[in-house]
Every structure is written in structure tokens, then in C-alpha cells.
Amino acid sequence: MTNGDAPANNPAEPDVISQRRKWMVLAVVSTSLLLCGIDLTVLHAAVPSMALDLHPSGVQLLWIVDIYSLTLASLLVTCGTLGDRIGRKRMVLSGFAVFGLASAAAAFSNTTPQLIATRVALGIGAAMIMASTVAIIRVVFTDARERATAIGIWTSAHSVGATLGPLLGGLITERWGWGAVFLVNVPIVLVILVVGARVVPESRNPAPRHWDMASVAMSITGLAGVVYALKQAGEHVGVDPLILAAAFGGALLLYLFVRRQRRLAEPLLDFSLFSDRRFSTATVCVIGCFGSYVALLFFLTQWFQQVGGFSPVRAGLALMPMAAANAVGATTAPWASARWGNRWALTGSLTLFAAAAAALALTGDTGHYGQLIPPLIAAGLGAGVVMTLGADSIMAAAQPERSGEAAAIQETSFELGAGLGVAILGTALTATYRTGLPDVAGLSAQQQSTAQESFASAEEVLKQLPSATAIRLTAAARHAYDQGFTTVAGAAAAVLVATAVLAAAMLRPRTARCEEEPAEAKATP
Structure with missing residues (x-):
């Protein structure tokens, strides 16, 4: 993404690309953004079904949902800079390969840590894809009017994908189960890999920006520390030294990241903007x-x-x-x-x-x-x-x-x-649910503690209860949620x-x- 206006290795290459091939390139990169948008929200409708199978805690559930977008956000600039160096076509196609493999792995995850890890891999693949596609459009569409149209189509694809995600996830989950929401990506990725390899031209920045590994590590680790502290805060009552350490350490790393960018001749992210x-x-x-x-x-x-x-x-x-x-x-x-x-x-x-x-x-x-x-x-x-x-x-x-x-x-x-x-809002919901679920008559201390973790945990406890107690817990959990x-x-x-x-x-x-x-x-x- 960065240095997106840089020319291709062969400046004459865009001029010889046919009109048909241009729009095929746009179809490939727009479909990529559509998939990234779908994956942002497709799991929303599948969460209750998935939670019953994997039994995540409230915090783990939040990690499953938004670790994808946080990984994607933290790597976009980095992958854009790297794509300028190694070639944008190579970066995009490699991203699709990672995205497809991660989708297949996510579909067959049978534990919460496995699913979180595959969602991280999905975010990495999506960052590799999204970071270079706009630069490819600028290389392929040399006419300003055509380029404006192409970028408009490309950017709208993400919104369409995010909008379709919950409905698509609901339809697939109800018919084939929550794992199938990820398998939809695989055949689309295979088609894009074949077509993209044929139609997308390679391009690089002839004077690529320096790839600063220290900046990458600071930004990713700092953001992870702050988000970890935010999520864990909803699960704990009172002061927890580990949460405070994560929050302070993450904030410090982000501060050092910003300070470093202001001093570098070629920053990873130029804060002067x-x-x-x-x-x-x-x-x-x-x-x-x-x-x-x-x-x-x-x-x-x-x-x-x-x-x-x-x-x-x-x-x-x-x-x-x-x-x-x-x-x-x-x-x-x-x-x-x-x-x-x-x-x-x-x-x-x-x-x-x-x-x-x-x-x-x-x-x-x-x-x-x-x-x-x-x-x-x-x-x-x-x-x-x-x-x-x-x-x-x-x-x-x-x-x-x-x-x-x-x-x-x-x-x-x-x-x-x-x-x-x-x-942030998920932490607020988790904390409100946890404190808002009253003691339910008929529950043991362990069952009460488990039910307070999340709504899905309360549903798991219901299976162990007689009908009268189950009805009371269901009403209390729904009210708390x-x-x-x-x-x-x-x-x-x-x-x-x-x-x-x-x-x-x-x-x-x-x-x-x-x-x-x-x-x-x-x-x-």
C-alpha cells in the first residue's frame, strides 16, 4: 500500500495491457477485498453454534472474533512496504495461499486456541492481499478516469463483503455447521490463484522504503499488549498486576514506536501526516x-x-x-x-x-x-x-x-x-454480563462461576440442571446479556x-x- 504510486519495473508495461486484462485484474483484486470483508463479519452469526462446540471463555470469544482485524490492521503498512520490495504480485498471490490454507485449518479447528491461531493466520494472509492491491490498480489503470472507477469498485467490495458476512454465515451455519463458513473461501482462493497468476502484472518500487524490523516488532507487540489488557479487564474484578503490566508495556511500546517513526529518515508510518x-x-x-x-x-x-x-x-x-x-x-x-x-x-x-x-x-x-x-x-x-x-x-x-x-x-x-x-465494547459487555448475572438458586458455586464467564458457558451449565433451575438460569442469563x-x-x-x-x-x-x-x-x- 505504501508507495502505491511507484511505477512498475518496466514503465511501459501498463501501456500494453489490454482493456480486457485490466478489468480481469480488477476482478481479481476486488474479489480479494470482498473475501477480506466477508471474513471480518462471517463468524458473527456462527458464534453461538461455535461456542457450544469449543466452549471459549468470554475473553477467548472476543479474541476469536477480532484477532483477525487486529492482525490485519497491524500488518497492513508492513506488508505494503515489503510488497514494494519483493513484488506486489508475489505478495498478493502469497497472501491468497496463506489465506486459503488458514481458511481450511480454521474450518477443522477443534479447540479454541487452534481457532484463534488460524484467525491470526487469516489476518496475515488478508494483510498481504490488501496491502498491495491498490498499488497494482495504480500500475494497471494509467488513465485517471478509469483508475478512479477501478478504485471505487475495489473499495466498495470490502463494504459489500462485511455487509454480506452475517447473512452468509447464518445460512451456511444453519445448513452445514460453523466450520463451513471458512471452507467457502477455499475454492474461491484456488480460482483467484490460477487467474491471478495469469493476468496480474508484476511490479515493484524501484527505490523501496527501508523495512524496519524494530518498528514492526514495536507496533505489533505494543498493540497486542494494550488489546490483551482491554480484553482481560472484563474478566477480572479488582486490580490484576498482569493486566496492568500488559497495558503499561503495550502503551510504552506504542509510544516508542511513534517516537522512532518521527526520527527515522524512512519511517514505516509517517506520522507527519x-x-x-x-x-x-x-x-x-x-x-x-x-x-x-x-x-x-x-x-x-x-x-x-x-x-x-x-x-x-x-x-x-x-x-x-x-x-x-x-x-x-x-x-x-x-x-x-x-x-x-x-x-x-x-x-x-x-x-x-x-x-x-x-x-x-x-x-x-x-x-x-x-x-x-x-x-x-x-x-x-x-x-x-x-x-x-x-x-x-x-x-x-x-x-x-x-x-x-x-x-x-x-x-x-x-x-x-x-x-x-x-x-473495547466487548469488554464492557463481558463485565456487565459477569456482574449482572445474579446468584441463581440451585446452582453450585462452580456452576455459578462457570455461568458468569459467558452466555455460552451458561448454556453449557444448563445441560447439567433440572428443568426448574434451568429455566431460572436461562432467564437470568438472557437478562444479564x-x-x-x-x-x-x-x-x-x-x-x-x-x-x-x-x-x-x-x-x-x-x-x-x-x-x-x-x-x-x-x-x-
């Missing part, structure tokens, strides 16, 4: 919005199934109004920008999303699905506008010669937002209100007499 308040504000808006959106997608799916008793397919279908509205928001974002400017379009859409999350927190009831449709539509519409205009604002704030670096930060912000959203979802939706609303205030304050025009130029919106990645 963040000196532009519009760039940094847009990045924060994207992280907050996409993090809240993906987290709500995940926890709504669980809420529908575990509190409302929905089947996986029905839970996926229940999210369709939100998903459809998200697509409408993305496509109408240019109109909103032209009508009110990016500043007020972003502020208004963040406020709309916040109001929808607050409505879900205050009045959400799985027993009255019809009442949920308006806030679901409002949430999807607001998020669609924000993700599109936020991504556009990031790119517009950077100078043209730095568009490759800006694109890397843009995509990293989406994936990091998804990972942190599930991690419902309280947890209320906390998640309320926290998301607070985050979105804060980002709306930030957008209104920081995205003002540079001069009093200068009107905001409505930026040409790009599709959401």
Missing part, C-alpha cells in the same frame, strides 16, 4: 464510526440469537435493514457533501448514528423487532455516509505525492477501528457523540471566508 488537523480528525472519525458499526453488527447478531432466540439465518436477515441503509448512505454521501460540505455532513451523520445507538440502548427489545427497524436504518445510513466521507477526507487532506501513505493509513484505520471496537448489550449500545452512542463534536470543531474551513470544498467521495473500504 497527522499534523494536519483535518487528516487526524477524519482518521479518528473513521476509527470511531467503523469500530462502533462492526461492534454493533457483532453484538446485535448475538443479541438476536441469545436473548431473542433467533436462528442464525433469521439473525442475519434481521440486520439487512441496517446493511441496506449503509449502502444507501455510502452512495448518497457525495450528495450530502455537495449539499452541506464534508464538515456538516460528517457531523450530522455521526449524530444520526449516535441517536440510533442510543435508541437501541434505551428501547431495544428483541420481542418487538418492528420497533428496531427505524434505529437500525438510521444507524446504517449514518455510518455509510461517515465511512465514505471520512475516507475521502483522509485522502483529500494528503498531498497527491503522498496518496499511497494516506491510503495505507486509511485502510489501517478501518481495520483497527473494527478490532478495537469489538475489543440484555443489560450487556444496552451497555454496548450506550457506549457506542457516547463515542459517536464525541466524534461528532470533534468533527464539528476541527473540520472547519481553514479561513473564515473559505467555504468547504465538497470532496469527491470514495466508496467505503
Whole structure:
């Protein structure tokens, strides 16, 4: 991704690529992003079924869900730099090979640690794929108009994949079991490997950026430490020295990473871009919005199934109004920008999303699905506008010669937002569920402790109980999880209100007499 504007080894190569081959290349790279988007959310509807088989704790469940996006976010810039050196075609095809093998391994995982490890491998493969595809598009599509169209199609593929994920996961889980949600990737990957090897041209940066291993280690280890502390916090009451050590150590490594990047002549991630308040504000808006959106997608799916008793397919279908509205928001974002400017379009859409999350927190009831449709539509519409205009604002704030670096930060912000959203809001849900589950008459101390770990653990305890006690535990667990979802939706609303205030304050025009130029919106990645 970085240095995405660099020319190919043979500058004349793009000129001799036929029109048919160009669009075949676009089909390959767009399908790759579609798969990456699907894998971000496909497990959402399958989680209850998977949890009954693997019995993960609440923290392990969060690791299973979002270790993929966190791995992807932490490696995007690194893989982009490496792809510039070894060849982008080689990087992308190697990524597909890793992605396909990891998908097969995930499908047949029979323990929680195995599934977490394969999700890490999936994130590595996805980072290898995503990091170089935009550079390939820039090499293949030399005409500016064609390139704009190609990048629009390419970026929208990720949003489509993330939207289809819960429904696809529900359909597959209900028919073939949770493991099959990963097997879908394998035949698609095989086709892409064959076609991609034939049609994708090789390209490199003739003057590649230095690949700084120390920076890579600092960023990955630091992020892992902070996220580990966040997740474990929901499982513990009181102060835990190990959690504090992980949080402090991770934060220190991230601080040293930023400090090192500012001193290097060729940094892995150039933080000078963040000196532009519009760039940094847009990045924060994207992280907050996409993090809240993906987290709500995940926890709504669980809420529908575990509190409302929905089947996986029905839970996926229940999210369709939100998903459809998200697509409408993305496509109408240019109109909103032209009508009110990016500043007020972003502020208004963040406020709309916040109001929808607050409505879900205050009045959400799985027993009255019809009442949920308006806030679901409002949430999807607001998020669609924000993700599109936020991504556009990031790119517009950077100078043209730095568009490759800006694109890397843009995509990293989406994936990091998804990972942190599930991690932070998931920790809030776990803590609320744990403290909100009352002592249930008829349970032993061990059974009570197990039931407090997660809703799936409570379902496992149910199998050991007489019917009267099982009914009491089921009602208590559903009520506790419902309280947890209320906390998640309320926290998301607070985050979105804060980002709306930030957008209104920081995205003002540079001069009093200068009107905001409505930026040409790009599709959401």
C-alpha cells in the first residue's frame, strides 16, 4: 500500500495491457477485498453454534472474533512496504495461499486456541492481499478516469463483503455447521490463484522504503499488549498486576514506536501526516464510526440469537435493514457533501448514528423487532455516509505525492477501528454480563462461576440442571446479556457523540471566508 504510486519495473508495461486484462485484474483484486470483508463479519452469526462446540471463555470469544482485524490492521503498512520490495504480485498471490490454507485449518479447528491461531493466520494472509492491491490498480489503470472507477469498485467490495458476512454465515451455519463458513473461501482462493497468476502484472518500487524490523516488532507487540489488557479487564474484578503490566508495556511500546517513526529518515508510518488537523480528525472519525458499526453488527447478531432466540439465518436477515441503509448512505454521501460540505455532513451523520445507538440502548427489545427497524436504518445510513466521507477526507487532506501513505493509513484505520471496537465494547459487555448475572438458586458455586464467564458457558451449565433451575438460569442469563448489550449500545452512542463534536470543531474551513470544498467521495473500504 505504501508507495502505491511507484511505477512498475518496466514503465511501459501498463501501456500494453489490454482493456480486457485490466478489468480481469480488477476482478481479481476486488474479489480479494470482498473475501477480506466477508471474513471480518462471517463468524458473527456462527458464534453461538461455535461456542457450544469449543466452549471459549468470554475473553477467548472476543479474541476469536477480532484477532483477525487486529492482525490485519497491524500488518497492513508492513506488508505494503515489503510488497514494494519483493513484488506486489508475489505478495498478493502469497497472501491468497496463506489465506486459503488458514481458511481450511480454521474450518477443522477443534479447540479454541487452534481457532484463534488460524484467525491470526487469516489476518496475515488478508494483510498481504490488501496491502498491495491498490498499488497494482495504480500500475494497471494509467488513465485517471478509469483508475478512479477501478478504485471505487475495489473499495466498495470490502463494504459489500462485511455487509454480506452475517447473512452468509447464518445460512451456511444453519445448513452445514460453523466450520463451513471458512471452507467457502477455499475454492474461491484456488480460482483467484490460477487467474491471478495469469493476468496480474508484476511490479515493484524501484527505490523501496527501508523495512524496519524494530518498528514492526514495536507496533505489533505494543498493540497486542494494550488489546490483551482491554480484553482481560472484563474478566477480572479488582486490580490484576498482569493486566496492568500488559497495558503499561503495550502503551510504552506504542509510544516508542511513534517516537522512532518521527526520527527515522524512512519511517514505516509517517506520522507527519497527522499534523494536519483535518487528516487526524477524519482518521479518528473513521476509527470511531467503523469500530462502533462492526461492534454493533457483532453484538446485535448475538443479541438476536441469545436473548431473542433467533436462528442464525433469521439473525442475519434481521440486520439487512441496517446493511441496506449503509449502502444507501455510502452512495448518497457525495450528495450530502455537495449539499452541506464534508464538515456538516460528517457531523450530522455521526449524530444520526449516535441517536440510533442510543435508541437501541434505551428501547431495544428483541420481542418487538418492528420497533428496531427505524434505529437500525438510521444507524446504517449514518455510518455509510461517515465511512465514505471520512475516507475521502483522509485522502483529500494528503498531498497527491503522498496518496499511497494516506491510503495505507486509511485502510489501517478501518481495520483497527473494527478490532478495537469489538475489543473495547466487548469488554464492557463481558463485565456487565459477569456482574449482572445474579446468584441463581440451585446452582453450585462452580456452576455459578462457570455461568458468569459467558452466555455460552451458561448454556453449557444448563445441560447439567433440572428443568426448574434451568429455566431460572436461562432467564437470568438472557437478562444479564440484555443489560450487556444496552451497555454496548450506550457506549457506542457516547463515542459517536464525541466524534461528532470533534468533527464539528476541527473540520472547519481553514479561513473564515473559505467555504468547504465538497470532496469527491470514495466508496467505503
